Amino acid sequence: MLKKITNLTSPNYKTLDWKTVLLILFLVAFFIRFPFFFRDYVDRDESTFIIMAQSWVNGHLPYTQLWDLKPPITFLFFAVIIKIFGKSFLAIRLFGTLLVALTALFTYGMANTITSKKVAFWVAMFCVFFQSLFGSLQGVMSEHICTFFFVAGIYLLLTKDSIKWYFLIGILFGLSVMSKLNMVYPVLGVGIYFLWEGFAIKQFGTILKKMVFMGTGFLFVLVLTALPYYLEGHLQVWWQSIFEAPLAYSDSKFHSPLKVLPFVVAILGLLAAGFASKKIDIKSRSLQILTVIVIAILISFMQTGKVNGHYMIQLYPFVLIPFGIMIGKLLPEKKIFKPLAIVLLLLLPMEAYLEFVNIVGNKMQKGSFFNGEGIDVPKYIEAHDLDTKNIFFTEYHIGYWVLGVNPPTKAVTHPSNIAREELYPYMENPRKMGMEELQYIMDVLKPKTIVARKGKKIFDKKLVEYNEYIDAYLTQHYFLLATVDRGLIYQRLE
Template identity: 25%
Template sequence: MKNLTTTFSFYLVFILFFLIYVRFNGLIFDAVSWDEAAYMTTGRDVANGLIPYKDFLELKPPLTFFLFSIPSVFFDDSFIAFRLYGYLFLYLSSIILFYIVSENHKLNLAVLFVFLFIGIMNYHFWLWNTSELITLPFILLSFLFLKQKSFFYSGLMISLATLIRINYCFTVIFIIFFLAYKIYRKEMKFIYLYRYILGGLIPLAIFIIYFYYHGALLDFKISNFDIFLAYSSENTFFSGIYNFFKAIFKLNYFYSYVFLPFSILLIFSLFGVKKDDYILRIYILSISLSIILSGHSYSHHFIQLIPFLIIFIAQTNFDWCNFTNRFKNFLLYTSILITFFISTFSNYKFIKEGKSIKSYHLYNKILTVIPAIDSNTKILALDYQIITWKYKSPRMSKITHTPSLFKKTTKTRIKPYVRNGIFDENYLDHLLNAKPEIIICSVRICEESRKSYEVEKISKLLIGYKEIYREPNVSKWEYTKTGTIIIYKSVN
C-alpha cells in the first residue's frame, strides 16, 4: 500500500512538471480576452465587498466571482498570479482525471491520457482563465462521486459546478431523471435521490440567503434565470447544431496537430467501448446539448467536454495486440509529443531572448503611451479591459463585460433588469455623456462597422477624441483572428 501511494504521488509530481513545462507560454501570452479581464475585475469587486448583480452586472453564476476573488485578496494587481491561479484548477482537474482513468488502466498509461488532456488544453485560446476551466474539478468530482454512489457529495459538487456554469443544470436534470428511472425499476432506493438533491440544494440555499440578506435576491434570479433564457433564445436549435459542428471543424482545421489525432482517436473509440457507462454518456450528452442550446458554440465552451471524452477514450482497449490498437497508441503518443516539441520550442525561444515575463505583456507597453494615468483617470475600455483592471480605474458602467455595451443583443438581454427597475434602458446615453478621458477600443469594435454593434452610437462616442496609439496584431483571437488595439484620448 505504501509503495502504491509513493508511485501515485510520483505520477502527480510528474503531471505537475509536465503541466508547467507545456503551459509556461500561457504566462507570456497576453491575449485580448474579454472574459478573463471581466473575471479579474469582478473578482476584485467581490474582494472589495461589492455585491454581484446589485453593484455590478456580469452574466455568470455567483460562485464564479467568489472563486476569482481569491487571487485579488492575495495578489491584487498581479496578472501572472491570476494566470497561475487558473493553472491550479487545471492541475486539480488533471489529478482527478488521472484517478478516474487509472481505475481502467495501469498508471503509466493513465498518465498519458492526462498528458493528452493537458496538451489539448494548451490550445492558444484556452490558455487564459475561463469559467469553463475553473468548473472542471467540481464537475469531474460530481461524476466520480456518482460512480462511487456517494450521492450527497455528487449533488454537492454538481451544484457548485452549476453555480459557476449555469448550463450544467441540463446535466442535473438528466441525472435526476436517470436516478428516478432507477428507482422506478427498483434498482435503487429513493434515499439516494434524496441525498443527491439535498447535496445540490445546500450551496444554492447559501447563496439565496446571501442575496436575500443583501437585498439582491431579485437581481440574482434575473441574472441566472431570465437572462440565461434570453441568451439561449438568440439562436434556433438548428443554428445551434450548425454552430456546434462548425466549431468542431474549425478546431480540427486550425489546431489540427493536436485536435485531429484526438478526434480520430475518439472516432476509433466509438467502436471499441467495452461497457455501457450510462453515467458517462449522460454527462457527455447533457453538456453537448447545453452547448448546442446556447446557440453560440464558442471554442472555450468545449473545454467542459474534453475530460469526459478522454474518459470515454480511456474505456477502450489500448493493448498492443492488433493494428487498430497500435494505431490508437500511435495517435496518443503523437499528440503528446507534438505538444511537448512545440512547448520546447516556445520555452527555448523565451530563454534565448532573455526577457522578463512582464515584458511580453501588452498592457505594460500601452501604459507608457497613455499620459498621466492613475486610479482617478476615467477610462472606457470597450476592449482590452486589463488596463482598467491594472490601474483600478473608476467604473464607467455597471455592466462589467464592456465589449458588449454597444452590442445590439445587449438591449434584449437587459430587458428583465429594465422591467424591474434595476437598470436604466438609456444606459448608452448616460455612457455617451460620461466623457471618459481615455477610450480603449479595437478595429473589431470601433472601425469594422459590424452589423451586431450599434455603429452609429460608437461613432458618436468617438466624437471629440483623437487616436494616440495603435498596436496591430496584439494576439490571436479565436482560431486565427488577431486583434488591433486603438487608444483614443479626449481633445477637450
C-alpha cells in the same frame, strides 16, 4: 531531453500513486501554461471575471456594482485568489494550472476504475493537453472551474457507495452549475440515469435516498450563494442575474442546432462504434454514466447552437476515457507506441513553445516578461499622467484592473454587453437600450480617455448603428494621442 520524455512515456504504471500522478500532471500543465502567465489576457471573458472578482473583493456583491452573465462561483474563484495574493496575473494563472492538473487527476481516478493504470495515465495526460492548448484555453475560463467540480463529483459517484458521500457529490454538482449554468444538463442526465437504474435493479428506495442527499447538497450551494444577497436585500438581483438573464440571452441569440449536429454525430458515432465493436463495454455502469454525461453536454451545445473552443473543456474528461480505452485496444505493439507518444509530447505544446519565444522577445525589447496591450496601454497612460478616473476601454478591458478603476457603467463591464439589450432588464441599469447607454457614456460621462484596437471596429461589425455613431463621435470630439502596439489611445478635445 529526449531521454526524459522517453522515461515519461514508459513509467512503472503499476507503482503509480495519486501523489506521483498529480505531480506529473501538474508539471506538464505548468510547462504548457507557464508562458501564458505573463499575458494581459487570453480570452476577454477571463478579463471580465477578474474585474467582477475585484469588485467583490472591494465589498460589492456580483451584479450589484458591476454585471456579467455568469454565476457567482466563477467570480468567487478569482476573488479568493485576489484577496489572498493581490492583483497578480501569476497567482491567477498558477491556480488555473492547478485546476487543470486536479481535473486531470480526477479523470485519472475515473478511468482507473474502468481500465488499466496505463490507459488511465495517458487519458489524464491528454486531458491536461486538451484543457490547455488551442485557442483561449490557456486562460482561466469558467469551463475550467465548473468542469473541475463536476469531474470531482463524478469520481466520487463512481467510487463511493455510502449515502453520506452523496451530500458532498451534490455540493460539487451545485458548485459546478453555479460556475456555469449549462452544467445543469449533465447533472439532470445523471439524475435521470439514477432513476432508470433504480427501476432496473429494483432498488428504487435506496437510489431515491442517494438522490435526496445529492439534491440536498445541491440546494445547499444554491442557498449559500443566495444568502449574501438576501442579507443585503438583493435577492431579486441574485435570481434575475443567475437564472432569468441567461434564459433571456439564450432565447435571443438563437443559433441553429444544425450547426452543431455534425460535431454531435461524430462524437456519438465514435462512441457507438466503440460499443458495437465491443472495444467499450456497454455493460459497464461507469461507462454508461460517462456516456449519459457526454450526451447531456452535447445536448447543451445543441441548445446553444455553437461549440466554442473553451466549451469543449466540459466534454474532454468524459470522452477521453472511452476513446482512450478504444485506442488502447487498437494500438499495435509497444515498439510503435513509444515513438508515437514521444512525437505527440513534442509537437502538441507548439503554442507553448511559440509563447516562450514571445515572452523572451518582449523581455529583450521592453524589459518585462509581462506583455500585451492590456498591460502596455495602462503603462503608457500612467507614464504620461493621463486621466484614469474617467476612462473607457472598448478593448483590452483588463486595463481597468491594472489601473485600479471601474468601467464607466455596469452595462460595459464586458465591452460587448452594451449591445445586448435583452440583458438590460436584469442589470438594474437606469438605461434600457444599448444606444441610450452609449450616448450616456459619451455625452454625459464624457470619458477623458478611450482605448480601442487598431484594425478592428469598436463594436461587432454587424452593429452598424453603434459603429457609425462612435466613429463620428471620435472624429468630432477626440484625437488619437498614441498607438501602443495595436492599442489606440484617444484623448478628448475639450
